[in-house]
Amino acid sequence: MSTRRDFLKRALAGGAAVAGAAATPCAQARDNAQLSPDAVGLLYDATLCIGCKACVTACKTANDLPIDYNTSADAVWDMPLDTTARTYNVIKVYKNGTATIKDAEQDGYSFMKTSCLHCVDPSCVSACPVNAMTKDPVTGIVSYDKDACIGCRYCVAACPFGIPKFDYQSATGAIGKCQLCRHRMKDGHYAACAEVCPTGATLFGKVSDLKDEAKRRLALQPGEVTQFPRGNLSTGDQPSWEGAAAKYVPHLFGDKELGGTQMMKLSAVAFDKVGHKPLPDQSFASKSETLQHTLYGGLALPIAALGAMTFFAKRNMPKDDDATHTDKGGKQEDSK
Amino acid sequence: MSKHLHAAPTPVGGRLLNPATFACGVLILTAFAVLALRFWGGLGAVTNLNDGYPWGIWVVADVVIGSAFACGGFSVAMLVYIFNRGEYHPMVRPALLASLFGYTLAGAGVIFDLGRYWNFWHILWPGYASPNSVMFEVAACISLYILVMWLEFSPTFFEKFGWTNAQRKVGRAMFFLVGLGTVLPMMHQSSLGSMLVVFGTQIHPLWQSMALPAIFLISAITIGYAVVLFESCLAAAAYRRQIELHLLTPLAKVMLGMLSVYLAVRFGDLIVRGALGYAFEATTQAFMFWLETIAFALPFWLLGSPAKRANPANLFTGGVVLMLAGILLRVNSYLVGYQTGDGWSYFPSVPEMLVTFGMFAIEVLGYIVITRRFPVLPREDHAPAGQAA
Numbered sequence: 001m002s003t004r005r006d007f008l009k010r011a012l013a014g015g016a017a018v019a020g021a022a023a024t025p026c027a028q029a030r031d032n033a034q035l036s037p038d039a040v041g042l043l044y045d046a047t048l049c050i051g052c053k054a055c056v057t058a059c060k061t062a063n064d065l066p067i068d069y070n071t072s073a074d075a076v077w078d079m080p081l082d083t084t085a086r087t088y089n090v091i092k093v094y095k096n097g098t099a100t101i102k103d104a105e106q107d108g109y110s111f112m113k114t115s116c117l118h119c120v121d122p123s124c125v126s127a128c129p130v131n132a133m134t135k136d137p138v139t140g141i142v143s144y145d146k147d148a149c150i151g152c153r154y155c156v157a158a159c160p161f162g163i164p165k166f167d168y169q170s171a172t173g174a175i176g177k178c179q180l181c182r183h184r185m186k187d188g189h190y191a192a193c194a195e196v197c198p199t200g201a202t203l204f205g206k207v208s209d210l211k212d213e214a215k216r217r218l219a220l221q222p223g224e225v226t227q228f229p230r231g232n233l234s235t236g237d238q239p240s241w242e243g244a245a246a247k248y249v250p251h252l253f254g255d256k257e258l259g260g261t262q263m264m265k266l267s268a269v270a271f272d273k274v275g276h277k278p279l280p281d282q283s284f285a286s287k288s289e290t291l292q293h294t295l296y297g298g299l300a301l302p303i304a305a306l307g308a309m310t311f312f313a314k315r316n317m318p319k320d321d322d323a324t325h326t327d328k329g330g331k332q333e334d335s336k
Numbered sequence: 337m338s339k340h341l342h343a344a345p346t347p348v349g350g351r352l353l354n355p356a357t358f359a360c361g362v363l364i365l366t367a368f369a370v371l372a373l374r375f376w377g378g379l380g381a382v383t384n385l386n387d388g389y390p391w392g393i394w395v396v397a398d399v400v401i402g403s404a405f406a407c408g409g410f411s412v413a414m415l416v417y418i419f420n421r422g423e424y425h426p427m428v429r430p431a432l433l434a435s436l437f438g439y440t441l442a443g444a445g446v447i448f449d450l451g452r453y454w455n456f457w458h459i460l461w462p463g464y465a466s467p468n469s470v471m472f473e474v475a476a477c478i479s480l481y482i483l484v485m486w487l488e489f490s491p492t493f494f495e496k497f498g499w500t501n502a503q504r505k506v507g508r509a510m511f512f513l514v515g516l517g518t519v520l521p522m523m524h525q526s527s528l529g530s531m532l533v534v535f536g537t538q539i540h541p542l543w544q545s546m547a548l549p550a551i552f553l554i555s556a557i558t559i560g561y562a563v564v565l566f567e568s569c570l571a572a573a574a575y576r577r578q579i580e581l582h583l584l585t586p587l588a589k590v591m592l593g594m595l596s597v598y599l600a601v602r603f604g605d606l607i608v609r610g611a612l613g614y615a616f617e618a619t620t621q622a623f624m625f626w627l628e629t630i631a632f633a634l635p636f637w638l639l640g641s642p643a644k645r646a647n648p649a650n651l652f653t654g655g656v657v658l659m660l661a662g663i664l665l666r667v668n669s670y671l672v673g674y675q676t677g678d679g680w681s682y683f684p685s686v687p688e689m690l691v692t693f694g695m696f697a698i699e700v701l702g703y704i705v706i707t708r709r710f711p712v713l714p715r716e717d718h719a720p721a722g723q724a725a
Contacts, residue, residue, distance in 0.1 A: 151451020168380030284536030310515030
């Protein structure tokens with residue numbers, strides 16, 4: 001029988017090993033994932049958006065999505081107020097005071113597109129236990145495969161933008177989210193929302209081109225006349241139009257947030273007022289995976305722990321013990 | 337360890353149908369009725385789950401809390417075999433039995449919550465499984481641990497059916513099973529904390545931390561001892577057996593030792609991260625944090641002196657309060673501290689709660705049936721066994 005000191009020593013050693021493992025996430029630290037050079041995405045410029053919702057309708061058609069009443073069921077048309085498993089794209093509105101001046105924080109209004117941001121280092125992909133959420137290594141599109149999905153909804157809970165949504169009303173419900181119309185790309189099409197946008201507020205293109213365009217706009221003087229491209233920025237498939245630059249918030253949302261997103265946003269109203277709270281530059285996925293790889297990298301720590309535990313168990317267990325009792329003769333004697 | 341000669345485990349005996357088992361049966365049937373509706377109409381037909389709170393009590397209570405409550409077997413086996421405290425040996429079988437049920441049900445309970453349950457095998461299937469996901473780690477470890485526990489417990493059945501050969505074979509591998517049975521729960525109980533790391537700033541700073549794996553693991557070990565105190569007191573009262581004070585009194589001291597480690601890690605982490613200030617804001621989260629902290633601290637007052645540790649009422653209350661603390665830590669970090677954006681709220685629906693009650697009823701019923709019919713609890717000569725429920 002061991003002494004109390006032995007017990008304490010081992011308890012402390014065990015505790016220290018666990019605490020040490022948990023507190024040193026630098027062993028196999030993983031940085032934010034890097035953007036693919038051929039990544040595609042969207043640039044949404046709230047100052048160009050007129051709130052026509054052509055993109056909401058086009059998204060429904062392109063993805064063959066049903067009517068989605070989250071207003072009253074006897075409404076004349078459906079008016080989704082937020083994305084759901086059956087609505088992948090909505091235009092929301094910010095209103096203040098009299099709500100008469102476009103893109104003004106005081107007494108003004110502004111639109112804001114809500115759809116998947118296609119993170120460079122997505123939490124949903126890191127969370128998914130069955131590779132139903134995947135990120136394309138070339139285009140960077142975050143796609144979903146319902147045939148792989150087990151419906152655990154870890155992605156729904158993990159997404160910091162609240163994008164993957166689950167259909168709770170169906171016995172065979174699945175996740176719904178924007179996949180940047182990847183199913184239309186083989187026919188030379190691109191994201192339907194950008195294709196139909198009459199003002200170029202939603203612009204499709206290579207992420208590198210979109211970033212250059214966004215930086216160009218941010219460098220413009222308010223009121224300065226400039227060309228606004230439409231449709232696909234990288235191919236220039238639609239004619240651009242001439243207009244005046246707005247007074248932008250000097251920030252490209254999605255440039256750095258959580259390691260960057262492939263859908264980026266420009267706005268004249270502060271981002272935290274249009275639904276985007278500030279986020280750190282380090283992705284949550286890299287934090288989680290660094291922790292997991294530190295604890296389980298090469299299974300070194302679990303195997304070492306198993307070795308130690310098996311050693312002690314072997315040493316402390318009499319040969320005839322079956323772990324559930326020692327004395328098969330049924331001797332009636334207490335230890336004290 | 338050979339110095340400790342204990343009474344051999346014997347079936348308690350007695351009638352299987354009594355008010356307690358009948359109540360369990362009713363709860364179980366009700367849960368099955370609700371589950372039939374869930375499979376017919378989808379999760380939305382019976383639960384209050386929504387896209388802001390996609391995880392409700394079927395995850396947090398049935399799996400996260402249920403498996404922590406099932407840590408008695410792990411905590412006691414570690415004490416006996418790793419720390420060589422053979423005097424606690426008679427507690428291994430009953431504790432293991434409760435763990436077996438807790439984990440098997442936590443594993444089975446996941447199926448009801450999975451929206452696409454027919455694909456559940458993907459999580460362990462090469463080609464689908466994603467090792468980067470914390471949930472993969474939890475699923476793999478819990479599945480393996482359930483198997484290991486059934487093997488650890490199998491001598492009880494072999495003994496009953498007189499299969500001495502099988503009993504001997506499992507006995508020879510037992511040291512390895514015990515090793516696995518210690519490491520696997522360490523892995524997934526810590527991972528149940530790690531699961532929240534990827535939620536990032538959606539988890540309130542009082543609960544979001546890289547120390548979550550340590551916090552969840554140490555609390556689960558502590559709760560393991562609390563559950564043993566609770567079960568032993570309850571079994572003694574229900575079966576009119578002598579309360580095993582000579583074991584429970586020192587066990588309570590071990591529990592307090594582990595609890596001090598827990599509180600040191602929990603508050604050390606809050607101070608190092610500079611997050612303690614959030615505990616003094618006028619928020620629901622701060623209030624719930626203090627409720628949780630009080631529940632974790634209360635056992636020191638309830639069981640602080642040798643006299644108190646010798647009092648069965650204090651042992652029982654101490655165990656229950658610490659189990660409550662474990663519930664609060666898990667509900668707080670998964671639900672109260674989860675802020676997914678404005679406009680979302682969640683409180684479990686009545687049918688949702690009925691399923692959770694039904695799950696716990698299966699555990700209680702299973703425990704009663706097996707202890708009455710199989711050799712689990714130590715034989716007792718002083719008092720006649722199995723008179724009442």
